[in-house]
Amino acid sequence: MYSENPIVRRKTKRIYVGNVPIGDGAPIAVQSMTNTLTTDVEATVAQIKSLEAVGADIVRVSVPTMDAAEAFKEIKQQVSIPLVADIHFDYRIALKVADYGADCLRINPGNIGNEERVKAVVDKAREKNIPIRIGVNGGSLEKDIMEKYNNEPTAEALVESAMRHVNILRDLDFDNFKVSVKASDVFLAVESYRLLSKEIEQPLHLGITEAGGIRAGAVKSSVGLGMLLAEGIGDTLRISLAADPVEEIKVGFDILKSLRIRSRGINFIACPSCSRQEFDVINTVNQLEQRLEDVLIPMDVSIIGCVVNGPGEALVSDVGLTGSMRKSGLYVDGARQKQRIDNDNIVEQLEEQIRAKAALLVDRIDVKEVE
Numbered sequence: 351m352y353s354e355n356p357i358v359r360r361k362t363k364r365i366y367v368g369n370v371p372i373g374d375g376a377p378i379a380v381q382s383m384t385n386t387l388t389t390d391v392e393a394t395v396a397q398i399k400s401l402e403a404v405g406a407d408i409v410r411v412s413v414p415t416m417d418a419a420e421a422f423k424e425i426k427q428q429v430s431i432p433l434v435a436d437i438h439f440d441y442r443i444a445l446k447v448a449d450y451g452a453d454c455l456r457i458n459p460g461n462i463g464n465e466e467r468v469k470a471v472v473d474k475a476r477e478k479n480i481p482i483r484i485g486v487n488g489g490s491l492e493k494d495i496m497e498k499y500n501n502e503p504t505a506e507a508l509v510e511s512a513m514r515h516v517n518i519l520r521d522l523d524f525d526n527f528k529v530s531v532k533a534s535d536v537f538l539a540v541e542s543y544r545l546l547s548k549e550i551e552q553p554l555h556l557g558i559t560e561a562g563g564i565r566a567g568a569v570k571s572s573v574g575l576g577m578l579l580a581e582g583i584g585d586t587l588r589i590s591l592a593a594d595p596v597e598e599i600k601v602g603f604d605i606l607k608s609l610r611i612r613s614r615g616i617n618f619i620a621c622p623s624c625s626r627q628e629f630d631v632i633n634t635v636n637q638l639e640q641r642l643e644d645v646l647i648p649m650d651v652s653i654i655g656c657v658v659n660g661p662g663e664a665l666v667s668d669v670g671l672t673g674s675m676r677k678s679g680l681y682v683d684g685a686r687q688k689q690r691i692d693n694d695n696i697v698e699q700l701e702e703q704i705r706a707k708a709a710l711l712v713d714r715i716d717v718k719e720v721e
Contacts, residue, residue, distance in 0.1 A: 355610045360582045362553045365481045365526055368432025368453035370407050372481075372528060372585050373553030377612050379586040380602035381408035382595040383436070388418040388425070395428045397595065402431045404599045404643065405614055408586070410434040410456060419443050423450040434483065441467040448474045456483040459518040460492075472522045481526045484515045487559055488533030488542075503533065505541035512546055528552055528585070532559035536574040543578050553585035564593040568601045572608075579609055613648030616704070619663055620653045627655030628673035629693040637697045638704070647708045652681075653700075668711075669704050671696075682707060 364374035372379055382401050386393040388411055398409050413422050413435045426433055432453035437444050441462040444455050448471075455475060459468045459482070475482055488503040491511050499507040508531040519527055529552055531542040539558050547554060558574045561567035571589045578584050587605075589598040606612040618639060623631040635653055652667040654660035657674060664670025664681035672679040677690035680703060691699045 357580060357609065357611065358582045360547055360584075361551070362585055363525065363551050365528060365553060367408050367434065367481060370432050376585070378579070378584060378606060379407040380405065380599055380606070381410060381434070381586060381588050382406055382598040382602075383410040383412070383588065385595060388412055388414075389421045391421050391424045391428075394421070394425050398425070398429045398431060398433075400596055401599055402429070404596050405603055405646070406431065406599045408432045408434060408453075410436050410588075412436045413443055413447055414438070416443060416446065419446040419450065422447050422452070426451045439463075441471050444471045445474050448478050448480060452480060454481050454483055456485055458484055458486070459515050468518060469522060472519065472524045475526065476524060479526075481528060482519065482524070483555060484512060484519075484527060484529045485555070486512045486515070486529070486531045488531075488535065488538060489559070503538065505531075505538060505545055508533065508538070508542040509545045509549065513549060516550060516552075525552070528555050530555035530557060532557045532590075534558065534560045536570055539574050540577050543583055544581070547583050554583060556584040556587040557590055559590050561590045562592060564591050564597055567591040567593070568597075571601060572605050575605055576609065579605070579611060614646060616642055616645055616649045616651050618651050618653065619667065621655050621659065623655050626658065626673075628675055628678060629655060629696050631655040631673075634696055634700070638701060641697070641701055642704060645705070645708050647711045649704070649708060649711065651704055669700075669707050671700060 359375055362373035365372050370379050384394050384397050386397050388394055401409050409431055411422060411433055413419050422435060434454040434456050435447040435452040436456040439461055444457050462468060462471060486508050488508055491503055491507055495507050495511050512529050512531050531546050533539040533542060536558060543554060556575050556578055558571045561570045575587055587602055589601045591598050603614050607617050618635055620635045621631055631653060650667040652663035652670040654663055655673040657672055660672030664672055665684045668683060670681035671691060677692055680687045680689055680691050
């Protein structure tokens with residue numbers, strides 16, 4: 351393996367979303383949000399289960415109407431993963447979904463009406479022992495705050511908005527909450543989280559909001575969240591992509607694996623390929639990624655097309671492949687094996703070797719412990 355992870359996590363309060371711990375050193379939870387109509391119960395349940403299948407810890411569901419609240423009740427009964435109910439403005443919806451089993455309420459206290467209504471929601475959250483997530487967005491700051499900062503969504507403006515909501519909960523003696531200060535601009539989001547991390551001890555939910563399509567959005571999210579995570583800031587995250595929500599979970603775990611913060615599944619180490627390659631590296635990696643999505647055990651698998659860097663990477667991998675003419679070299683736990691891999695049937699043979707190694711590891715590794 352490579353050098354130990356130097357990241358020191360920021361100390362935060364521990365809360366729970368369902369059975370998922372957030373903060374106080376717990377594994378950084380990866381979450382996404384459904385984009386189906388919530389009132390289409392069948393489609394929403396199917397999407398939630400597809401997210402759970404690729405490793406989602408938490409799923410958020412928008413509940414904009416009372417009809418959606420009734421649908422949420424049915425959805426909750428059909429899934430086991432913790433659900434966050436996303437609500438704006440109507441406090442009655444928050445009360446309803448709390449009774450229907452929501453594991454967290456995403457609702458900004460300052461946006462749901464008078465003090466009596468806010469207190470009703472907080473009292474319900476206290477009664478049901480469910481947290482609230484305060485979510486501030488650079489694109490929807492309060493009018494008076496925008497005017498104060500010359501209509502610029504600065505980091506100070508985002509934090510001031512967040513603290514306005516935080517103080518409402520503090521005044522009601524409620525500390526079971528987490529906070530996000532998202533922006534579509536990477537540097538604005540990063541600076542906002544840095545400032546907020548100095549103000550509160552509650553867990554922080556990270557995200558670059560409205561990041562874009564799958565490629566640009568993944569890059570922006572990786573840069574912004576990578577900066578924060580490397581500084582020890584962040585307790586849960588959501589990658590916001592204009593794409594299938596399943597891709598958000600995959601990118602989220604790829605970020606955590608790249609920083610060696612949380613390992614889940616296979617970490618493929620592969621060369622970009624060149625004229626030295628002895629087999630089709632790109633096709634091999636793409637096929638194996640798809641075939642092995644079900645392997646949850648953390649593993650490093652190196653797939654290198656030639657002998658220049660192949661042996662060095664294989665020495666620090668659980669399974670390694672080094673390209674050679676007609677048959678390539680196989681390494682397991684850094685040791686060169688007598689068996690060689692036929693380049694004409696490389697995907698099937700390598701999948702067999704990887705699954706065999708995973709089967710040996712599964713008896714020795716608790717996936718939840720290593721995460």
